[in-house]
Amino acid sequence: MRWRNAWIVMRKDLDEFKKQKLVIGSIIAMPIVLGVVLPLVMFVPMVTMVPLERPWDVHGLLEIGILPDDTRAPWTNQTMENISLSSTVISHKILKNTHLNNCIILSCVLDNTTVVDSTIQNSSLSSSFLNNVTVIRSEGTGLDGRYVLAVSSNLAFTKTKPSDIDQVLPMMFNMVLMIFIIVPATLPTIIATYSIVGEKNNRSLEPLLATPTTDGELLAGKIFSAFIPSMGSTLLAFTLGIVLLDVVLIPKVAYPLLPNLTWILSILLLAPTACLMSVLACVLVSSKVSDVRAAQQLGGFIVMPVVVLTLGVLSGFIFLSPVMIFIFSGLYGGIDLGLFYFARAIFNRETILTQWT
Amino acid sequence: MIVCEGLTKTFGSITAIQDFTVEIPDGRIFGLLGPNGAGKTTTMRMLSCLIQPTAGSAHIDSYEIGKKEDAQKIRGMIGLLPEVPGLYETLGAYKNLDYYAQLYGIPKTQREESIKTTLTNLGLWDRRNEPVGGFSKGMKQKIAIARALIHNPKYIFLDEPTASLDPAAAKMVREYILELKSQGDTILINTHNLSEAERICDTVALVKNRTVKIGNPKELARGLFARTISITMQKIPPSLLNDISSLDFVSQAQVNGNQLVLNVRNPEEDNPRVVSWLMKQGLQIQFVTEEEHSLEDVYLKLIEEGGR
Numbered sequence: 052m053r054w055r056n057a058w059i060v061m062r063k064d065l066d067e068f069k070k071q072k073l074v075i076g077s078i079i080a081m082p083i084v085l086g087v088v089l090p091l092v093m094f095v096p097m098v099t100m101v102p103l104e105r106p107w108d109v110h111g112l113l114e115i116g117i118l119p120d121d122t123r124a125p126w127t128n129q130t131m132e133n134i135s136l137s138s139t140v141i142s143h144k145i146l147k148n149t150h151l152n153n154c155i156i157l158s159c160v161l162d163n164t165t166v167v168d169s170t171i172q173n174s175s176l177s178s179s180f181l182n183n184v185t186v187i188r189s190e191g192t193g194l195d196g197r198y199v200l201a202v203s204s205n206l207a208f209t210k211t212k213p214s215d216i217d218q219v220l221p222m223m224f225n226m227v228l229m230i231f232i233i234v235p236a237t238l239p240t241i242i243a244t245y246s247i248v249g250e251k252n253n254r255s256l257e258p259l260l261a262t263p264t265t266d267g268e269l270l271a272g273k274i275f276s277a278f279i280p281s282m283g284s285t286l287l288a289f290t291l292g293i294v295l296l297d298v299v300l301i302p303k304v305a306y307p308l309l310p311n312l313t314w315i316l317s318i319l320l321l322a323p324t325a326c327l328m329s330v331l332a333c334v335l336v337s338s339k340v341s342d343v344r345a346a347q348q349l350g351g352f353i354v355m356p357v358v359v360l361t362l363g364v365l366s367g368f369i370f371l372s373p374v375m376i377f378i379f380s381g382l383y384g385g386i387d388l389g390l391f392y393f394a395r396a397i398f399n400r401e402t403i404l405t406q407w408t
Numbered sequence: 409m410i411v412c413e414g415l416t417k418t419f420g421s422i423t424a425i426q427d428f429t430v431e432i433p434d435g436r437i438f439g440l441l442g443p444n445g446a447g448k449t450t451t452m453r454m455l456s457c458l459i460q461p462t463a464g465s466a467h468i469d470s471y472e473i474g475k476k477e478d479a480q481k482i483r484g485m486i487g488l489l490p491e492v493p494g495l496y497e498t499l500g501a502y503k504n505l506d507y508y509a510q511l512y513g514i515p516k517t518q519r520e521e522s523i524k525t526t527l528t529n530l531g532l533w534d535r536r537n538e539p540v541g542g543f544s545k546g547m548k549q550k551i552a553i554a555r556a557l558i559h560n561p562k563y564i565f566l567d568e569p570t571a572s573l574d575p576a577a578a579k580m581v582r583e584y585i586l587e588l589k590s591q592g593d594t595i596l597i598n599t600h601n602l603s604e605a606e607r608i609c610d611t612v613a614l615v616k617n618r619t620v621k622i623g624n625p626k627e628l629a630r631g632l633f634a635r636t637i638s639i640t641m642q643k644i645p646p647s648l649l650n651d652i653s654s655l656d657f658v659s660q661a662q663v664n665g666n667q668l669v670l671n672v673r674n675p676e677e678d679n680p681r682v683v684s685w686l687m688k689q690g691l692q693i694q695f696v697t698e699e700e701h702s703l704e705d706v707y708l709k710l711i712e713e714g715g716r
Binding site for chain 1: 498513
């Protein structure tokens with residue numbers, strides 16, 4: 052396989068494709084409308100409706116002591132048990148994934164700090180100063196983070212219900228994420244059918260097949276020419292969507308929620324395998340039809356596995372966790388492999404010239 | 409040299425071409441003539457390594473048609489003009505040619521120079537970026553021929569190169585083909601344009617799903633038809649037809665107005681004898697001409713016989 056030849060085929064296809072202004076417009080607009088505009092329409096009202104809370108704003112309740120400024124404390128991603136913390140200043144920090152168990156917090160300052168995804172259990176806080184502290188999705192001996200119950204020489208936490216926003220966000224994120232799986236599985240039906248059925252209609256395959264380019268190089272070029280713009284426009288919308296969602300949600304959750312592991316795995320594994328599945332399906336469909344619209348309609352059927360996943364997620368039957376992403380990516384990858392060998396078998400010169408017309 | 413021995417291709421129960429045997433020496437123009445569906449395009453496609461022969465063998469130089477490891481070498485040696493130009497209509501002439509030049513692995517500077525020369529010769533350099541979809545049929549055909557020649561192939565396969573062209577464009581393409589021949593290229597042409605084949609081909613093969621006849625267009629006519637001479641006289645007496653038919657070197661005679669049309673075995677020897685005999689009869693001869701049979705006559709006769 053000479054990848055250079057596949058690259059040449061792809062570049063020519065993209066050159067041709069660039070002339071189709073309407074198609075290009077739809078390829079760029081579709082992921083942006085579905086993956087950026089639509090989620091913002093969903094999230095903005097939610098954010099504006101849920102009141103902003105700063106439950107740990109307890110400035111001035113404690114006696115202020117003179118304490119050394121120790122900002123070296125390794126608070127993030129730490130689990131501390133049976134220790135005593137004293138004379139520690141934490142100012143303008145985000146403490147994430149920090150777990151304290153059976154600890155005594157003595158003469159500490161926690162100033163303009165956010166505690167996220169952390170637990171504090173069976174611990175006491177005394178002679179300490181807490182100023183403008185926000186706690187999110189954290190638990191202690193029942194701390195959920197929204198409500199600090201009391202600040203006293205012995206701080207106790209009581210479990211409360213998760214906030215509305217905490218309950219709704221994962222579901223909504225899953226729905227938005229599915230858009231970034233469906234879109235790359237749909238876009239190739241527009242591009243791949245043009246690049247193959249277009250060549251058939253144009254009768255340009257015969258001189259192309261008479262060049263020393265191999266069947267595999269031509270097939271690879273056709274696959275790239277549909278895969279790269281589809282994934283490119285999806286990634287563009289994905290990046291834009293993440294940035295805008297974070298901008299909208301940060302006032303509520305205090306730190307950027309996206310991209311998280313699920314989203315990263317989805318865009319790196321699930322979206323490309325779904326996209327490839329669609330591209331290969333279009334190659335197969337294009338060999339049997341001579342009309343671009345018919346190819347696009349038939350190509351839509353082949354993304355059924357993506358539709359199944361979408362329905363599962365929307366109905367709440369499937370929750371897109373990293374494990375689930377690996378499972379579906381493996382499944383799609385297997386289908387891709389099968390489709391590739393099938394496409395490879397039918398994408399040979401004699402079949403193309405004698406049966407593709 | 410192209411050598412085919414018993415080349416056969418069937419599609420299911422349909423035989424496209426059977427037992428095609430021919431030798432095409434380098435530097436010659438070889439024409440494949442036949443009606444639609446005679447197997448001309450199939451033969452060309454087999455020789456271009458686009459489809460596999462069902463039986464028989466063919467070699468281009470030392471490479472064998474149908475052998476997977478030789479296919480790429482053969483494709484690099486040939487330039488194919490298919491029946492339809494098959495250009496990318498939304499792209500300009502430059503990009504159309506550049507795409508193929510890249511696929512043939514021509515270095516950038518060389519292909520830029522080559523494309524510029526070609527398009528300048530075709531008078532298209534100033535319009536190189538205009539979509540070729542807006543060009544005339546003749547112009548598209550010229551670009552398609554230029555595309556087939558972009559890598560300077562040793563063997564050029566042209567499938568109906570002047571089909572659907574106007575007479576001026578067809579003439580230009582024919583002249584271009586003859587120019588290629590003068591450069592030593594070997595050219596295989598599929599056509600059912602008989603006058604074109606007669607004008608440019610050194611050898612023709614008449615095919616109708618099998619080889620009907622191979623030879624030089626003129627020799628084919630001579631081998632098939634008795635040679636006819638036409639003698640124009642001031643006046644032809646009514647008894648002349650009977651008298652001249654009795655001569656042993658005249659195989660057939662007829663009178664058309666003031667023309668006496670005779671079939672003789674060997675005009676070089678027999679014509680002086682006929683003229684001398686007529687003059688002895690006191691007849692005044694105005695013109696003596698040999699009637700030549702065209703390739704069209706040969707084609708129609710042979711294809712008709714081949715179809716039986």
